Amino acid sequence: xIQNTFKKELKELSRDGRVRIxxxxxxxxxxxxxxxxxNQYSATNEQYKEAETxxxxxxxxxxxxxxxxxxxxxxxxxxxxxxxxxxxHGVDKFTGTSIFLEAHKRNEAQFSKAADQTGLARFxxxxxxxxxxxxxxxxxxxxxxxxxxxxxEMGTLVLLKSQGTSVWKxxxxxxxxxxxxxxxxxxLLFVVAxxxxxxxxxxxxxxxxxxxxxxxVYIGYYIIFINLVLFISSKVKKSGISLVxxxxxxxxxxxxxxxxxxxxxxxxxxxxxxxxxxxxxxxDQKNGIDGHDPWNKQAKLLENKVLKEHNVDSLExxxxxxxxxxxxxxxxxxxxxxxxxxxxxxxxxxxxSSLYRNLAVLSPFLPARFMSMAIANTDYATHWDFADAAExxxxxxQAFLNGNFAENSTYGEWSYRADESTWKNMPAFxxxxxxxxxxxxxxTSNLVVLMVWIxxxxxxxxxxxxKL
Amino acid sequence: MYKFNFIYELKxxxxxxxxxxxxxxxxxxxxxxxxxxxEKVEKRKSDIQAAHxxxxxxxxxxxxxxxxxxxxxxxxxxxWTIPSKPMAVGNYHPRVAAMDPGNxxxxxxxxxxxxxxxxxxxxxxxDLALNxxxxxxxVQQLFGSFDPAFVIIFLLPxxxxxFTYNVLSSEKESGTLRLLASQPISVxxxxxxxxxxxxxxxILMIVVILTMVFYIHIDGASFGSIIPVIGITIGYALFxxxxxxxxxxxxxxxxxxxxxxxxxxxxxALLVPSLLNQMxxxxxxxxxxxxxxxxxxxxxxxxxxxxxQILDNFLRDHPEYAINDPNQGRSFYHRYMASQQLVRExxxxxxxxxxxxxxxxxxxxxxxxxxxxxxxxxxxxxTLAGTSTRDYESYRKQVIDFAETWRQHLxxxxxxxxxxxxxxxxxxxxxxxxxxxxxxxxxxxxxxIVIAMGIVGLGFAKGIGFQSSKGILTH
Numbered sequence: 001x002i003q004n005t006f007k008k009e010l011k012e013l014s015r016d017g018r019v020r021i022x023x024x025x026x027x028x029x030x031x032x033x034x035x036x037x038x039n040q041y042s043a044t045n046e047q048y049k050e051a052e053t054x055x056x057x058x059x060x061x062x063x064x065x066x067x068x069x070x071x072x073x074x075x076x077x078x079x080x081x082x083x084x085x086x087x088x089h090g091v092d093k094f095t096g097t098s099i100f101l102e103a104h105k106r107n108e109a110q111f112s113k114a115a116d117q118t119g120l121a122r123f124x125x126x127x128x129x130x131x132x133x134x135x136x137x138x139x140x141x142x143x144x145x146x147x148x149x150x151x152x153e154m155g156t157l158v159l160l161k162s163q164g165t166s167v168w169k170x171x172x173x174x175x176x177x178x179x180x181x182x183x184x185x186x187x188l189l190f191v192v193a194x195x196x197x198x199x200x201x202x203x204x205x206x207x208x209x210x211x212x213x214x215x216x217v218y219i220g221y222y223i224i225f226i227n228l229v230l231f232i233s234s235k236v237k238k239s240g241i242s243l244v245x246x247x248x249x250x251x252x253x254x255x256x257x258x259x260x261x262x263x264x265x266x267x268x269x270x271x272x273x274x275x276x277x278x279x280x281x282x283x284d285q286k287n288g289i290d291g292h293d294p295w296n297k298q299a300k301l302l303e304n305k306v307l308k309e310h311n312v313d314s315l316e317x318x319x320x321x322x323x324x325x326x327x328x329x330x331x332x333x334x335x336x337x338x339x340x341x342x343x344x345x346x347x348x349x350x351x352x353s354s355l356y357r358n359l360a361v362l363s364p365f366l367p368a369r370f371m372s373m374a375i376a377n378t379d380y381a382t383h384w385d386f387a388d389a390a391e392x393x394x395x396x397x398q399a400f401l402n403g404n405f406a407e408n409s410t411y412g413e414w415s416y417r418a419d420e421s422t423w424k425n426m427p428a429f430x431x432x433x434x435x436x437x438x439x440x441x442x443x444t445s446n447l448v449v450l451m452v453w454i455x456x457x458x459x460x461x462x463x464x465x466x467k468l
Numbered sequence: 469m470y471k472f473n474f475i476y477e478l479k480x481x482x483x484x485x486x487x488x489x490x491x492x493x494x495x496x497x498x499x500x501x502x503x504x505x506x507e508k509v510e511k512r513k514s515d516i517q518a519a520h521x522x523x524x525x526x527x528x529x530x531x532x533x534x535x536x537x538x539x540x541x542x543x544x545x546x547x548w549t550i551p552s553k554p555m556a557v558g559n560y561h562p563r564v565a566a567m568d569p570g571n572x573x574x575x576x577x578x579x580x581x582x583x584x585x586x587x588x589x590x591x592x593x594x595d596l597a598l599n600x601x602x603x604x605x606x607v608q609q610l611f612g613s614f615d616p617a618f619v620i621i622f623l624l625p626x627x628x629x630x631f632t633y634n635v636l637s638s639e640k641e642s643g644t645l646r647l648l649a650s651q652p653i654s655v656x657x658x659x660x661x662x663x664x665x666x667x668x669x670x671i672l673m674i675v676v677i678l679t680m681v682f683y684i685h686i687d688g689a690s691f692g693s694i695i696p697v698i699g700i701t702i703g704y705a706l707f708x709x710x711x712x713x714x715x716x717x718x719x720x721x722x723x724x725x726x727x728x729x730x731x732x733x734x735x736x737a738l739l740v741p742s743l744l745n746q747m748x749x750x751x752x753x754x755x756x757x758x759x760x761x762x763x764x765x766x767x768x769x770x771x772x773x774x775x776x777q778i779l780d781n782f783l784r785d786h787p788e789y790a791i792n793d794p795n796q797g798r799s800f801y802h803r804y805m806a807s808q809q810l811v812r813e814x815x816x817x818x819x820x821x822x823x824x825x826x827x828x829x830x831x832x833x834x835x836x837x838x839x840x841x842x843x844x845x846x847x848x849x850x851t852l853a854g855t856s857t858r859d860y861e862s863y864r865k866q867v868i869d870f871a872e873t874w875r876q877h878l879x880x881x882x883x884x885x886x887x888x889x890x891x892x893x894x895x896x897x898x899x900x901x902x903x904x905x906x907x908x909x910x911x912x913x914x915x916x917i918v919i920a921m922g923i924v925g926l927g928f929a930k931g932i933g934f935q936s937s938k939g940i941l942t943h
Contacts (some may be wrong), residue, residue, distance in 0.1 A: 018727060029739075036746060051758035058765050073769070076761055094582075094606035098758055108603060111757035115582050115601050116822060117749065118829050118857045119850050120843065122579075122612060123741035130742070138734070146723060240637075240722030244630050247730060251626060259614040263504040266608050273515050274584050274603050279522065345603070352605050380606055 005173025006180070013143060013177065023181070026131065026139050030189060033128045037086050038196070044081050051098075052078050052428075060424050064417040067401040068327065074102030075397070077390040077429045079109065082377040083197045083206035087214065088129040090378025093121075099387065101394040101429075103401075104331065106338040108274075109387060128193075129376075132218055133369060134254050137225045140182065141246045144229040147174045149239040168462055171230065175461075178226050183219065190215045210436050214375045220450050221368035225250075227457035234461070257363035264359070265352040271345060284337045302329055315411045323412065324405035331398045338391070346384065357445050364453045367446040374443050377433040381442060386431055393429045400426050473658065477665050490631060491673055498677045501619045505574030506685055508613070512573070512585050516566040519586050523564050527893075530561050534890040554881030554888045555801045557896075558591030558874065565589060565870050565899035567863045570854040571693050574685060576617035576846075578855025581609050583863075589871035591878055592804065600864055617849045620701050621842050622737055625708040628670065629729040632712035634722040635662045641722065656928050659716055667709045674701050696909040700848050703916030707841045710923035717927050740840040744833065752828040755821050767814045771807040801882060805875075823861065830857055841919065844912055851906045862904050870899045 013019045059075045077099045085092060096109025114121060124130055151157040160170065190211060197206050229246045236242040272280065306322065307313060315322040353370075360366040373379035409416035440447070481487050530551045536543050537552045551557050566586035573580070584602045612618065636659050639645040648658065675698055682694040711732055719725045837843040850856035877897050881888055 018724075047756045047758050051756075051762055054759075054762045055765070058762070058769065062769075073772075076765075078758055091606035091610050094609040096601075098761055108599070110599065110601075112582070112601060112606075113754075114609065116754045116757070116826065118745070118826065118833055119579055119846065120741055120745040120748065120833050123745065123842075123846070124738060126739075126742040126746050134738070135734075138730075142727060238722070240634050240726060243723050243726045244633070247626075247726070248630075251623070255622060256614070258611040259618060260500070260504075262608040262611040263507075263614050265605070267504075267507050267511075270511070271604055273586075274599065274601075275519060275586060275588065276515070277603060349605055352607070356607070383606070 002169050002173045002176070005170055006176045009147070009174050009177030010180065013181070019143060022139055022142055023185075026135055027185070029126070029135060030128060030131045033126050033131050034086070034193070034196075037089070037127055038200075041081060041086050042200070048078055048080055051076075056428050062423050063420050066414065066416060067405040067418050067422070068103065068324070070418070070423065071103035071398060071401045074100055075429075076100055077386075077393065077431070079383075079386050080431065082433055083200070084210055084214065084376035085378045086128070086197060087132070087193060088372045088376035088378055089125065089127050090129070090373035090376055091380050091383065092378045093117075093125070095380070095383045099390045101390060101397060103398060104334055106335070106342070106391055106394065109383070129372065133221075133365065133372070136182070136186075136218075136222065137250055137254065140178065140222060140225045141229050141243070141250055143178045143181075144174075144226060145233055145243040145246045146239040147178070147230055148233040149236060149242045152237060153239060171234070171462060175226060175230060178230070179223070182222050182226070186215065186218060186222070205433075207436065210375050213436065213440070214372060217368060217371045217375065217450070220454055221364060224364045224450075224453045224457050227454075227461045231457070231461045231464075253363040253365045257359060258365060258369070261356055261359045261363075261366065265355045268355060269348045269351040271348055277341065277345075281337060281341050284340070285334065298333065299326055299330070302326065318411060320406040321409040321411055321413060321416075322406075323414070324402045324409070328399060328402035328406065331395070331402065335391075335395050342391075349380065349384070357449060360446070360449045360453075364450065367449040367453070370446045371443055371450065374439045374446075375436070377439075382433055385434055389431045390429065397426060473653075473661055474665065477662055481665070481669075486631065487669060490627070490669065493627060494670075494673045495677060497619045497623055498616065498681070501614055501616045502574060502681050502685065504613060505577065505615045508577060508580065508615075509569050509574045512569050512580070516564070516568060516586050519564045519566065519588075523561075523588075526561060530557070531890055531893060534888070534893075538890060552887040552889070554878045554886075555591055555805075557888050558878045562588035562590045563870075563874065563896065563899055565867045565901075567859075567901050570903055572697065572852050573854055574616070575697055576849040576853040576855055577613040577615045578617070578850035578853055579857055579860050580855040581613060583860050587867055589867060589874055591875050592801075592808065600860070600867075616697075617846065617853075620704065620849065621845055624701070624705060625733050625737065628666075628705060628708045629712060629726070629733065631666055632663060632709065632716070633726040633729055634716075635659055635666075635712075636716040637720065637722040637725055656717060659713060660924070660927075663709055663713050663716075667705070670705055670709075671702050674698060674705065696852055696913075697849070699913040700845055700852075700909065700916070703913045703920070704841055704845045706920035707916055707923070710920040710927075714923055714927040714930075718930070736840045737842040741843050741846075744836055744839070744843065748829040748832045751832065752825050754825050755818075757822075760818055760822075763818055764815060767811050771811045774807075805879065805882060823864075826857065826861065838915070841916060844916065848909060848912045851904075852909065854903055859904055863901065866901060867899070870897070873897050 055076050055078070062070055062073065065073075079095075079097045079099075081092070093113045096112050098111060099109050100107045124134075148157075151160065194208060194211050197211075198208075200206075228249055232245045232249070233242045236245060271277075303315070303322070303326070306318065306325070307315070310318055312318060318325075356366055356370065370379065374381065404418055404422060405416065408418065434442075533543055533545060534551050537550060543550060549556050549560050551561060564586050565588065569585075581604065582602065583600050587600065634641075636645075636655070639648065648655075678694055678698050678701070679691075682691060712729060715725050715728050715732075719728050833843070833847070837847055847856065851858070874897060877895075878888075880886070881892075
């Protein structure tokens, strides 16, 4: 019976002109979106490579210079793009792509793509993730809204009942008939994407494993929609009503809840404005962290301590340049202040994230969206990871420069110039995105929510539908 | 006939709960959205206010310090922050250049979640150091805001679709159409009439809700300021009613109608905008910001190498400063400001290209927005709210101009080696944001109405041409 229903439904779907057209349209959209993304991806990566080499060249070719001048001149960390960003662009458009690394200051990533776009871009971009997250569920609605209502309207339900079929077999048959085409087309799509990605030159670190997990996430997401649509169809009398209800569920899940969640998250756990953030860091720099031990006081203590340690009574007698040494200690102190303030931002961010997770009860879109971005390394957490790595590099860079200054000059010798070859000795900034296992570990709660959605929707469909 | 139809329709709409549900839905969605919009505006206002207060306090300290310096007392502040040095005023006591929200800012979030609403330009640094983007969780920007513009552009059409998709088909499906066919009224006119009742109610609700919102949220403005929003919303609703009207006439069964209408919604509200956006950025691509950084770095490196020479050239170009140049009095800032000026001039065309491309994209959209009413409405609401791309572009320009004013005001002090005195405080320039004016709203509303009328006219002309007139009764 399951098999027969499955075959009959598939045949019917394939004969329906509307279904054929919408399938065709989705595939066309997907192809266009992927093509656009691929071009963008290659262009961005080329620019990234060019900028990175040029920047390194600029850094190494500074010539003879005081290390502290070099520190102020600074260097840039550029954020690379990863292969799976081809499938999900995530928040990449809204986060900056380059961080200026200089002395005394931690800078935010600059130049987000969205800021360079018109208001039209806020309608959304034609990207694969748009098709996967918004359009495919809509296709499922169209495929399944009348699965049961049409039997009712045509009166065939009575016939089916007279055959003594158990309800669950009927449901499963219809379920499979919708699932199979979705599964197969998604599978083909991901295989093609995988082949394209692994054949791109300089594609970074592409792993089939991540692609596979991403595939599973999307399949899970679609299963939830299939379950919900069939559930609605089995409970409602008319096709029209079933369609409108399924569409409302789609709008709620994909459009309304995420937007409402964004408003709630923003007002519950607000970020400070850029200016406020800078001002509170300034305050800590002036008055010491939380008003304790301002730096000039600490510097005085440091002076006495160093003098005592080396058993000398003036800074000139020290075997190194105390100015540079103090600057390094000051740098460490500043880094600590930044660490504190960025940690505050991070707590806000984590609280916002947990709010999104809680609201996922209302929308399976949320966990799917977050999982997909995370696996594609285009989520906000990856951006944080990158910014933190850049900060660690910045601190190392300052230590390197101040160390050079301290060792090779004496107290008060500001005219000291480091050799031209000095700059090469500092290794270039490199960043590796989190591994898949780490990403999954961080997103366990999203995975759990997605699983719960799958289980609950399955039981809704199979256990509450005892008779049709 | 018309009268009976009308009364019957109204009664049945009330009895099956249609009007109640619609009213409730519209009220709930709009008020939630207005609440969100208002909250954003409040935050923006209080942030700006806090910035002003902070500057006021720091000004008081500055004046105190200046006073002590002028009386010849010793002060404890770090040498380079003492405000008798003009560059200390320029860098440590910048003014707030704020973009105050307009009356209708709560209507559309627009680009306001991307950009900051106040900056404090300093004398040092270049224009690129002015960061106009805001730190936020980008997830919020990705999801967008549940603001009135979202309800109007995306949800209102869906609500209209949900309540109009089966106006004709339900009569057909329940068999009452045969009875109606015996009446002296054309099918098109009869569908139009049923639509008109629904339209009337939706318009009434929109007017009621927006009037209420006006009295709750806007204070100190005339009622006239909300009328454009009401007009745009009604024009947009008309468009969707018109579409629903022809789809009802032309398509067929309830579910086919619903699918056709949703398809149109998808087309107008999601696909056309993203396609146009894609085409805009392909036709007028933004230059690479990463490569721009390289250019910036090279220009700066060159300037740093030649700072002394640059200062000499600068003084040659500005003999008014050179007169007072005692040569020995050249400080770091003399050289720095001169070389910064050069870097700025050199980078001007590079920076300008970004703004130009953005303007070209914007122009392209203005020409093609007529393809989709959703785009028309979005652009118009953003403009009314003062949160459109153009508004932020204009703000950026005003700030950069102000930064120049600020520098030019303090430069004479620096190069004339003249200390900044407390008497000079009142002459410091202040920033005043001049919002853009737009007068396109009336035209936009008219266009929307014309489009809607055109569609309805098409419906009448074609009649139920796409369904066979026999089939509509026998099937």
